[in-house]
Amino acid sequence: MxxxxxxxxxxxxxxxxxxxxxxxxxxxxxxxxxxxxxxxxxxxxxxxxxxxxxxxxxxxxxxxxxxxxxxxxxxxxxxxxxxxxxxxxxxxxxxxxxxxxxxxxxxxxxxCADDPDVDLQPEHALLGVVLRKILERIDGGDQAFPEPHFDNAAWVGWRLAELLPLEQTDRQLLLQEDDPDERLAMLLRLVDIED
Known part of the structure; x- marks a missing residue:
């Protein structure tokens, strides 16, 4: 494009x-x-x-x-x-x-620029765990996401933005964020699982 x-x-x-x-x-x-x-x-x-x-x-x-x-x-x-x-x-x-x-x-x-290839940072590791748990509970989750990238900050952020029961206005704010790490920080605030 x-x-x-x-x-x-x-x-x-x-x-x-x-x-x-x-x-x-x-x-x-x-x-x-x-x-x-x-x-x-x-x-x-x-x-x-x-x-x-x-x-x-x-x-x-x-x-x-x-x-x-x-x-x-x-x-x-x-x-x-x-x-x-x-x-x-x-x-x-x-x-x-x-x-x-x-x-x-x-x-x-x-x-928009493609997401940079950024590793999931330790402060966001809990979100990777949450995503794994969600995918385990989805019937056919392994077929829907056959090549998971749990170490990739952008992939984890987009999958959580897709799967979590968020308000559409919050999902829109995530879509507007260019930085994958900031997107994950926003998700942490939205799901209130910090510390």
């Missing part, structure tokens, strides 16, 4: 973090058009938390930081609604948005 790009947005009441999977039900014409266009071009789309508005109807106001999503699988349910399974890839900053005639929001974005 280039350093700046134009990306169709799918604003939601949930935050997608890098590496996380998300199921979507797509029924509005603007998003069906978006999925077709992404399929033709072999591209993804952006998911951003809704700051104001609703998931359907009038275009909502998206957060300024979101995550690009790629379609991993799709199906049509018994109700005729398209079901997608997407996975988060890179984070982006929205520079500006425009709304197409069909109501689809398209954003000019700058890509």
């Amino acid at each position: 280039s350093e700046d790009a134009s990306l169709p947005l799918f604003p939601l009441r949930t935050v997608l973090v890098p590496g996380a999977a998300l199921g979507l039900r797509v029924f509005e014409p603007r998003y069906l058009d978006m999925v077709r266009e992404c399929g033709r071009r072999g591209t993804g789309f952006g998911i951003s938390l809704i700051l104001d508005g609703e998931e359907s109807g009038t275009p909502a106001t998206p957060a300024g930081v979101g995550t690009a999503a790629v379609i991993e699988d799709f199906d049509v349910g018994a109700d005729g609604i398209l079901a997608l399974r997407v996975r988060g890839t890179r984070r982006f900053h929205v520079r500006r948005t425009r709304v197409r005639d069909n109501g689809l929001i398209v954003a000019d974005v700058d890509w």
Whole structure:
């Protein structure tokens, strides 16, 4: 992906973090058009938390930081609604948005830098333990995360941001944080397991 790009947005009441999977039900014409266009071009789309508005109807106001999503699988349910399974890839900053005639929001974005490869620090070791315990309790967790990276600060942080029962506003703050160690410090405060 280039350093700046134009990306169709799918604003939601949930935050997608890098590496996380998300199921979507797509029924509005603007998003069906978006999925077709992404399929033709072999591209993804952006998911951003809704700051104001609703998931359907009038275009909502998206957060300024979101995550690009790629379609991993799709199906049509018994109700005729398209079901997608997407996975988060890179984070982006929205520079500006425009709304197409069909109501689809398209954003000019700058890509966030990839996470540095930083080892899990001793002060965050407890979060690695918490993540291991969570994954042990998830049915199929070993298949969902076949190559765990418990020594990698960014991977541990994103998996906890994905799996912990956090408020979406807190998950958005984690998404906006560029430093993997600071992200883990924020998680420690959020789950209140320090000392």
